[in-house]
Amino acid sequence: MRFKTDRNKGYSLIEVLITLFIVSLILSAAYFTYVSIFKSMKGESESVELQMEKIVGLELLRLDLEHVGYGIGKPLTIGTDYLIIESINDGKELLIRSTLNNTNNSTIGWVLCNNNAGNDPVLVELEAPNDNLVFVDNEGFVAGSVNDGLCPSDGILIGFPFDPASTGCGGTCSEIIYYLSNTNLPSHCHPQTYNLLRKVNNAPGGNPLLSCVADFKFTVDLDRNEDNVVDLRDQIIDNTLSPAELRLQLKKINVYLLVQEGGFNPDYEFKNYSSDSDGNYITVNGIKLYLPDSSDFKHYRWKVIKLSVKPMSIIK
Structure with missing residues (x-):
């Protein structure tokens, strides 16, 4: 008996098309999953990078605010050169005066x-030698x-080291300025933000x-009647107080920063903001912090950071 075989039997065109369709669905799903994971990892990486940057930068800002007025004694006439904190450039920049510069160990x-004038100090606690x-x-x-590092006169005196390049207090205190600039802005930042x-x-x-x-503002808390209780909170620094009054009344310095978290995400929409004739803003304690003046700001995450620091070293 002879058996017949069909040597031409194979897959039909419909079976091949169905197989290709199923394979393409699997590949598409794998691709979109990969893209989603990649975007998520990139966003998390940028977020972690910004968080580390904030920790370092904000700690230095906090230390500078804490040492506002450090080492600045009272001359017979306290002029503006002895103003311990100041708003400059139409309120866009914060100037701090202190003999101590936290990035210079010699201060x-x-x-x-x-003891007597011309002798060495009886007690020295310096981070680095400085005469x-x-x-x-x-x-x-x-x-x-x-x-020369020697005592200038008789009696009990406290000496504070200073940088000879100092530009404040007659050349004995440093002037530290915080300001915004868009020079060398990282690529992941919104183009209308700043460093x-x-x-x-x-x-x-x-x-x-x-x-x-995106925005940077600073205020002060004041004790106007000197009873050790804050009377005015979040007052804009408008330089109406004299240097002597500011020394006596300053209780806290508040800094507000509106910062971007993560990079651009077309699938995300930021909604927690208000608008006025000047633009879109976020309000914290009555302080308006303005977002970038372009519609794509909605595709970034934004966060307000507030530092509230009590100066520890003002000589009253």
């Missing part, structure tokens, strides 16, 4: 004189400055502390 520490010292007496008045920069004593340029900043 950190103090010395104690309790440039400004001295304050036990009533807070300036008793002179030296560049928060810090510069000391009018040095060229500045050191970036924080990127992707």
Whole structure:
């Protein structure tokens, strides 16, 4: 008996098309899953990078605010050169005066004189050697400055090291300025955001502390009647207070920063904002912080950071 076989039997065209369709669905699903995971990883990476940047930059800002007025004694006439905190450039920049610059170890520490003029201090607590010292007496008045490290006069004096390149307080205190600039803005930032920069004593340029900043504002809390209770909160620094009044009344310095979190995400829409004739903004404690002036800001995540710091070293 002879069996017949069909040597031409194979897959039909319909079976091949169905198989290709199923394979294409699987590949498409795998591709979109990969793209979704990649976007998520990229967003998380950018977010982590910004978080690390914020930790370092904000800590330096906090330390500068904490040392507002540090080492600045009272001259017989306290002029604007001794204004411990100031709003400049139409409120767009914050200027802080202090003998201590937290990025210069030679300005950190103090010395104690309790002997005759021209002698070495009896107690020295300096981070690094520095013979440039400004001295304050036990009533807070300036008793002179030296560049030889020796006590300038008799009695009990506290000496504060200073940078000889200082531009404030007659050359004995540093002027630290915080301001916004869009120079060298990272590519993941919205193009209408800024870097928060810090510069000391009018040095060229500045050191970036924080990127992707949409707005930056600062206020003060004041004790107007000097009863150790805050009477006015979140007052704009308008320089109407005299240097002496500001020393006595300043209780806290508040800094508000509106920053971008993560990168551009076309699938995300930011909704927590209000609008007025000046643009779109977020309000915190009555302070308006403005978002970038373009419609694509909605595809970024935004966060307000507030620092509220009590100056620890103001000589009253």
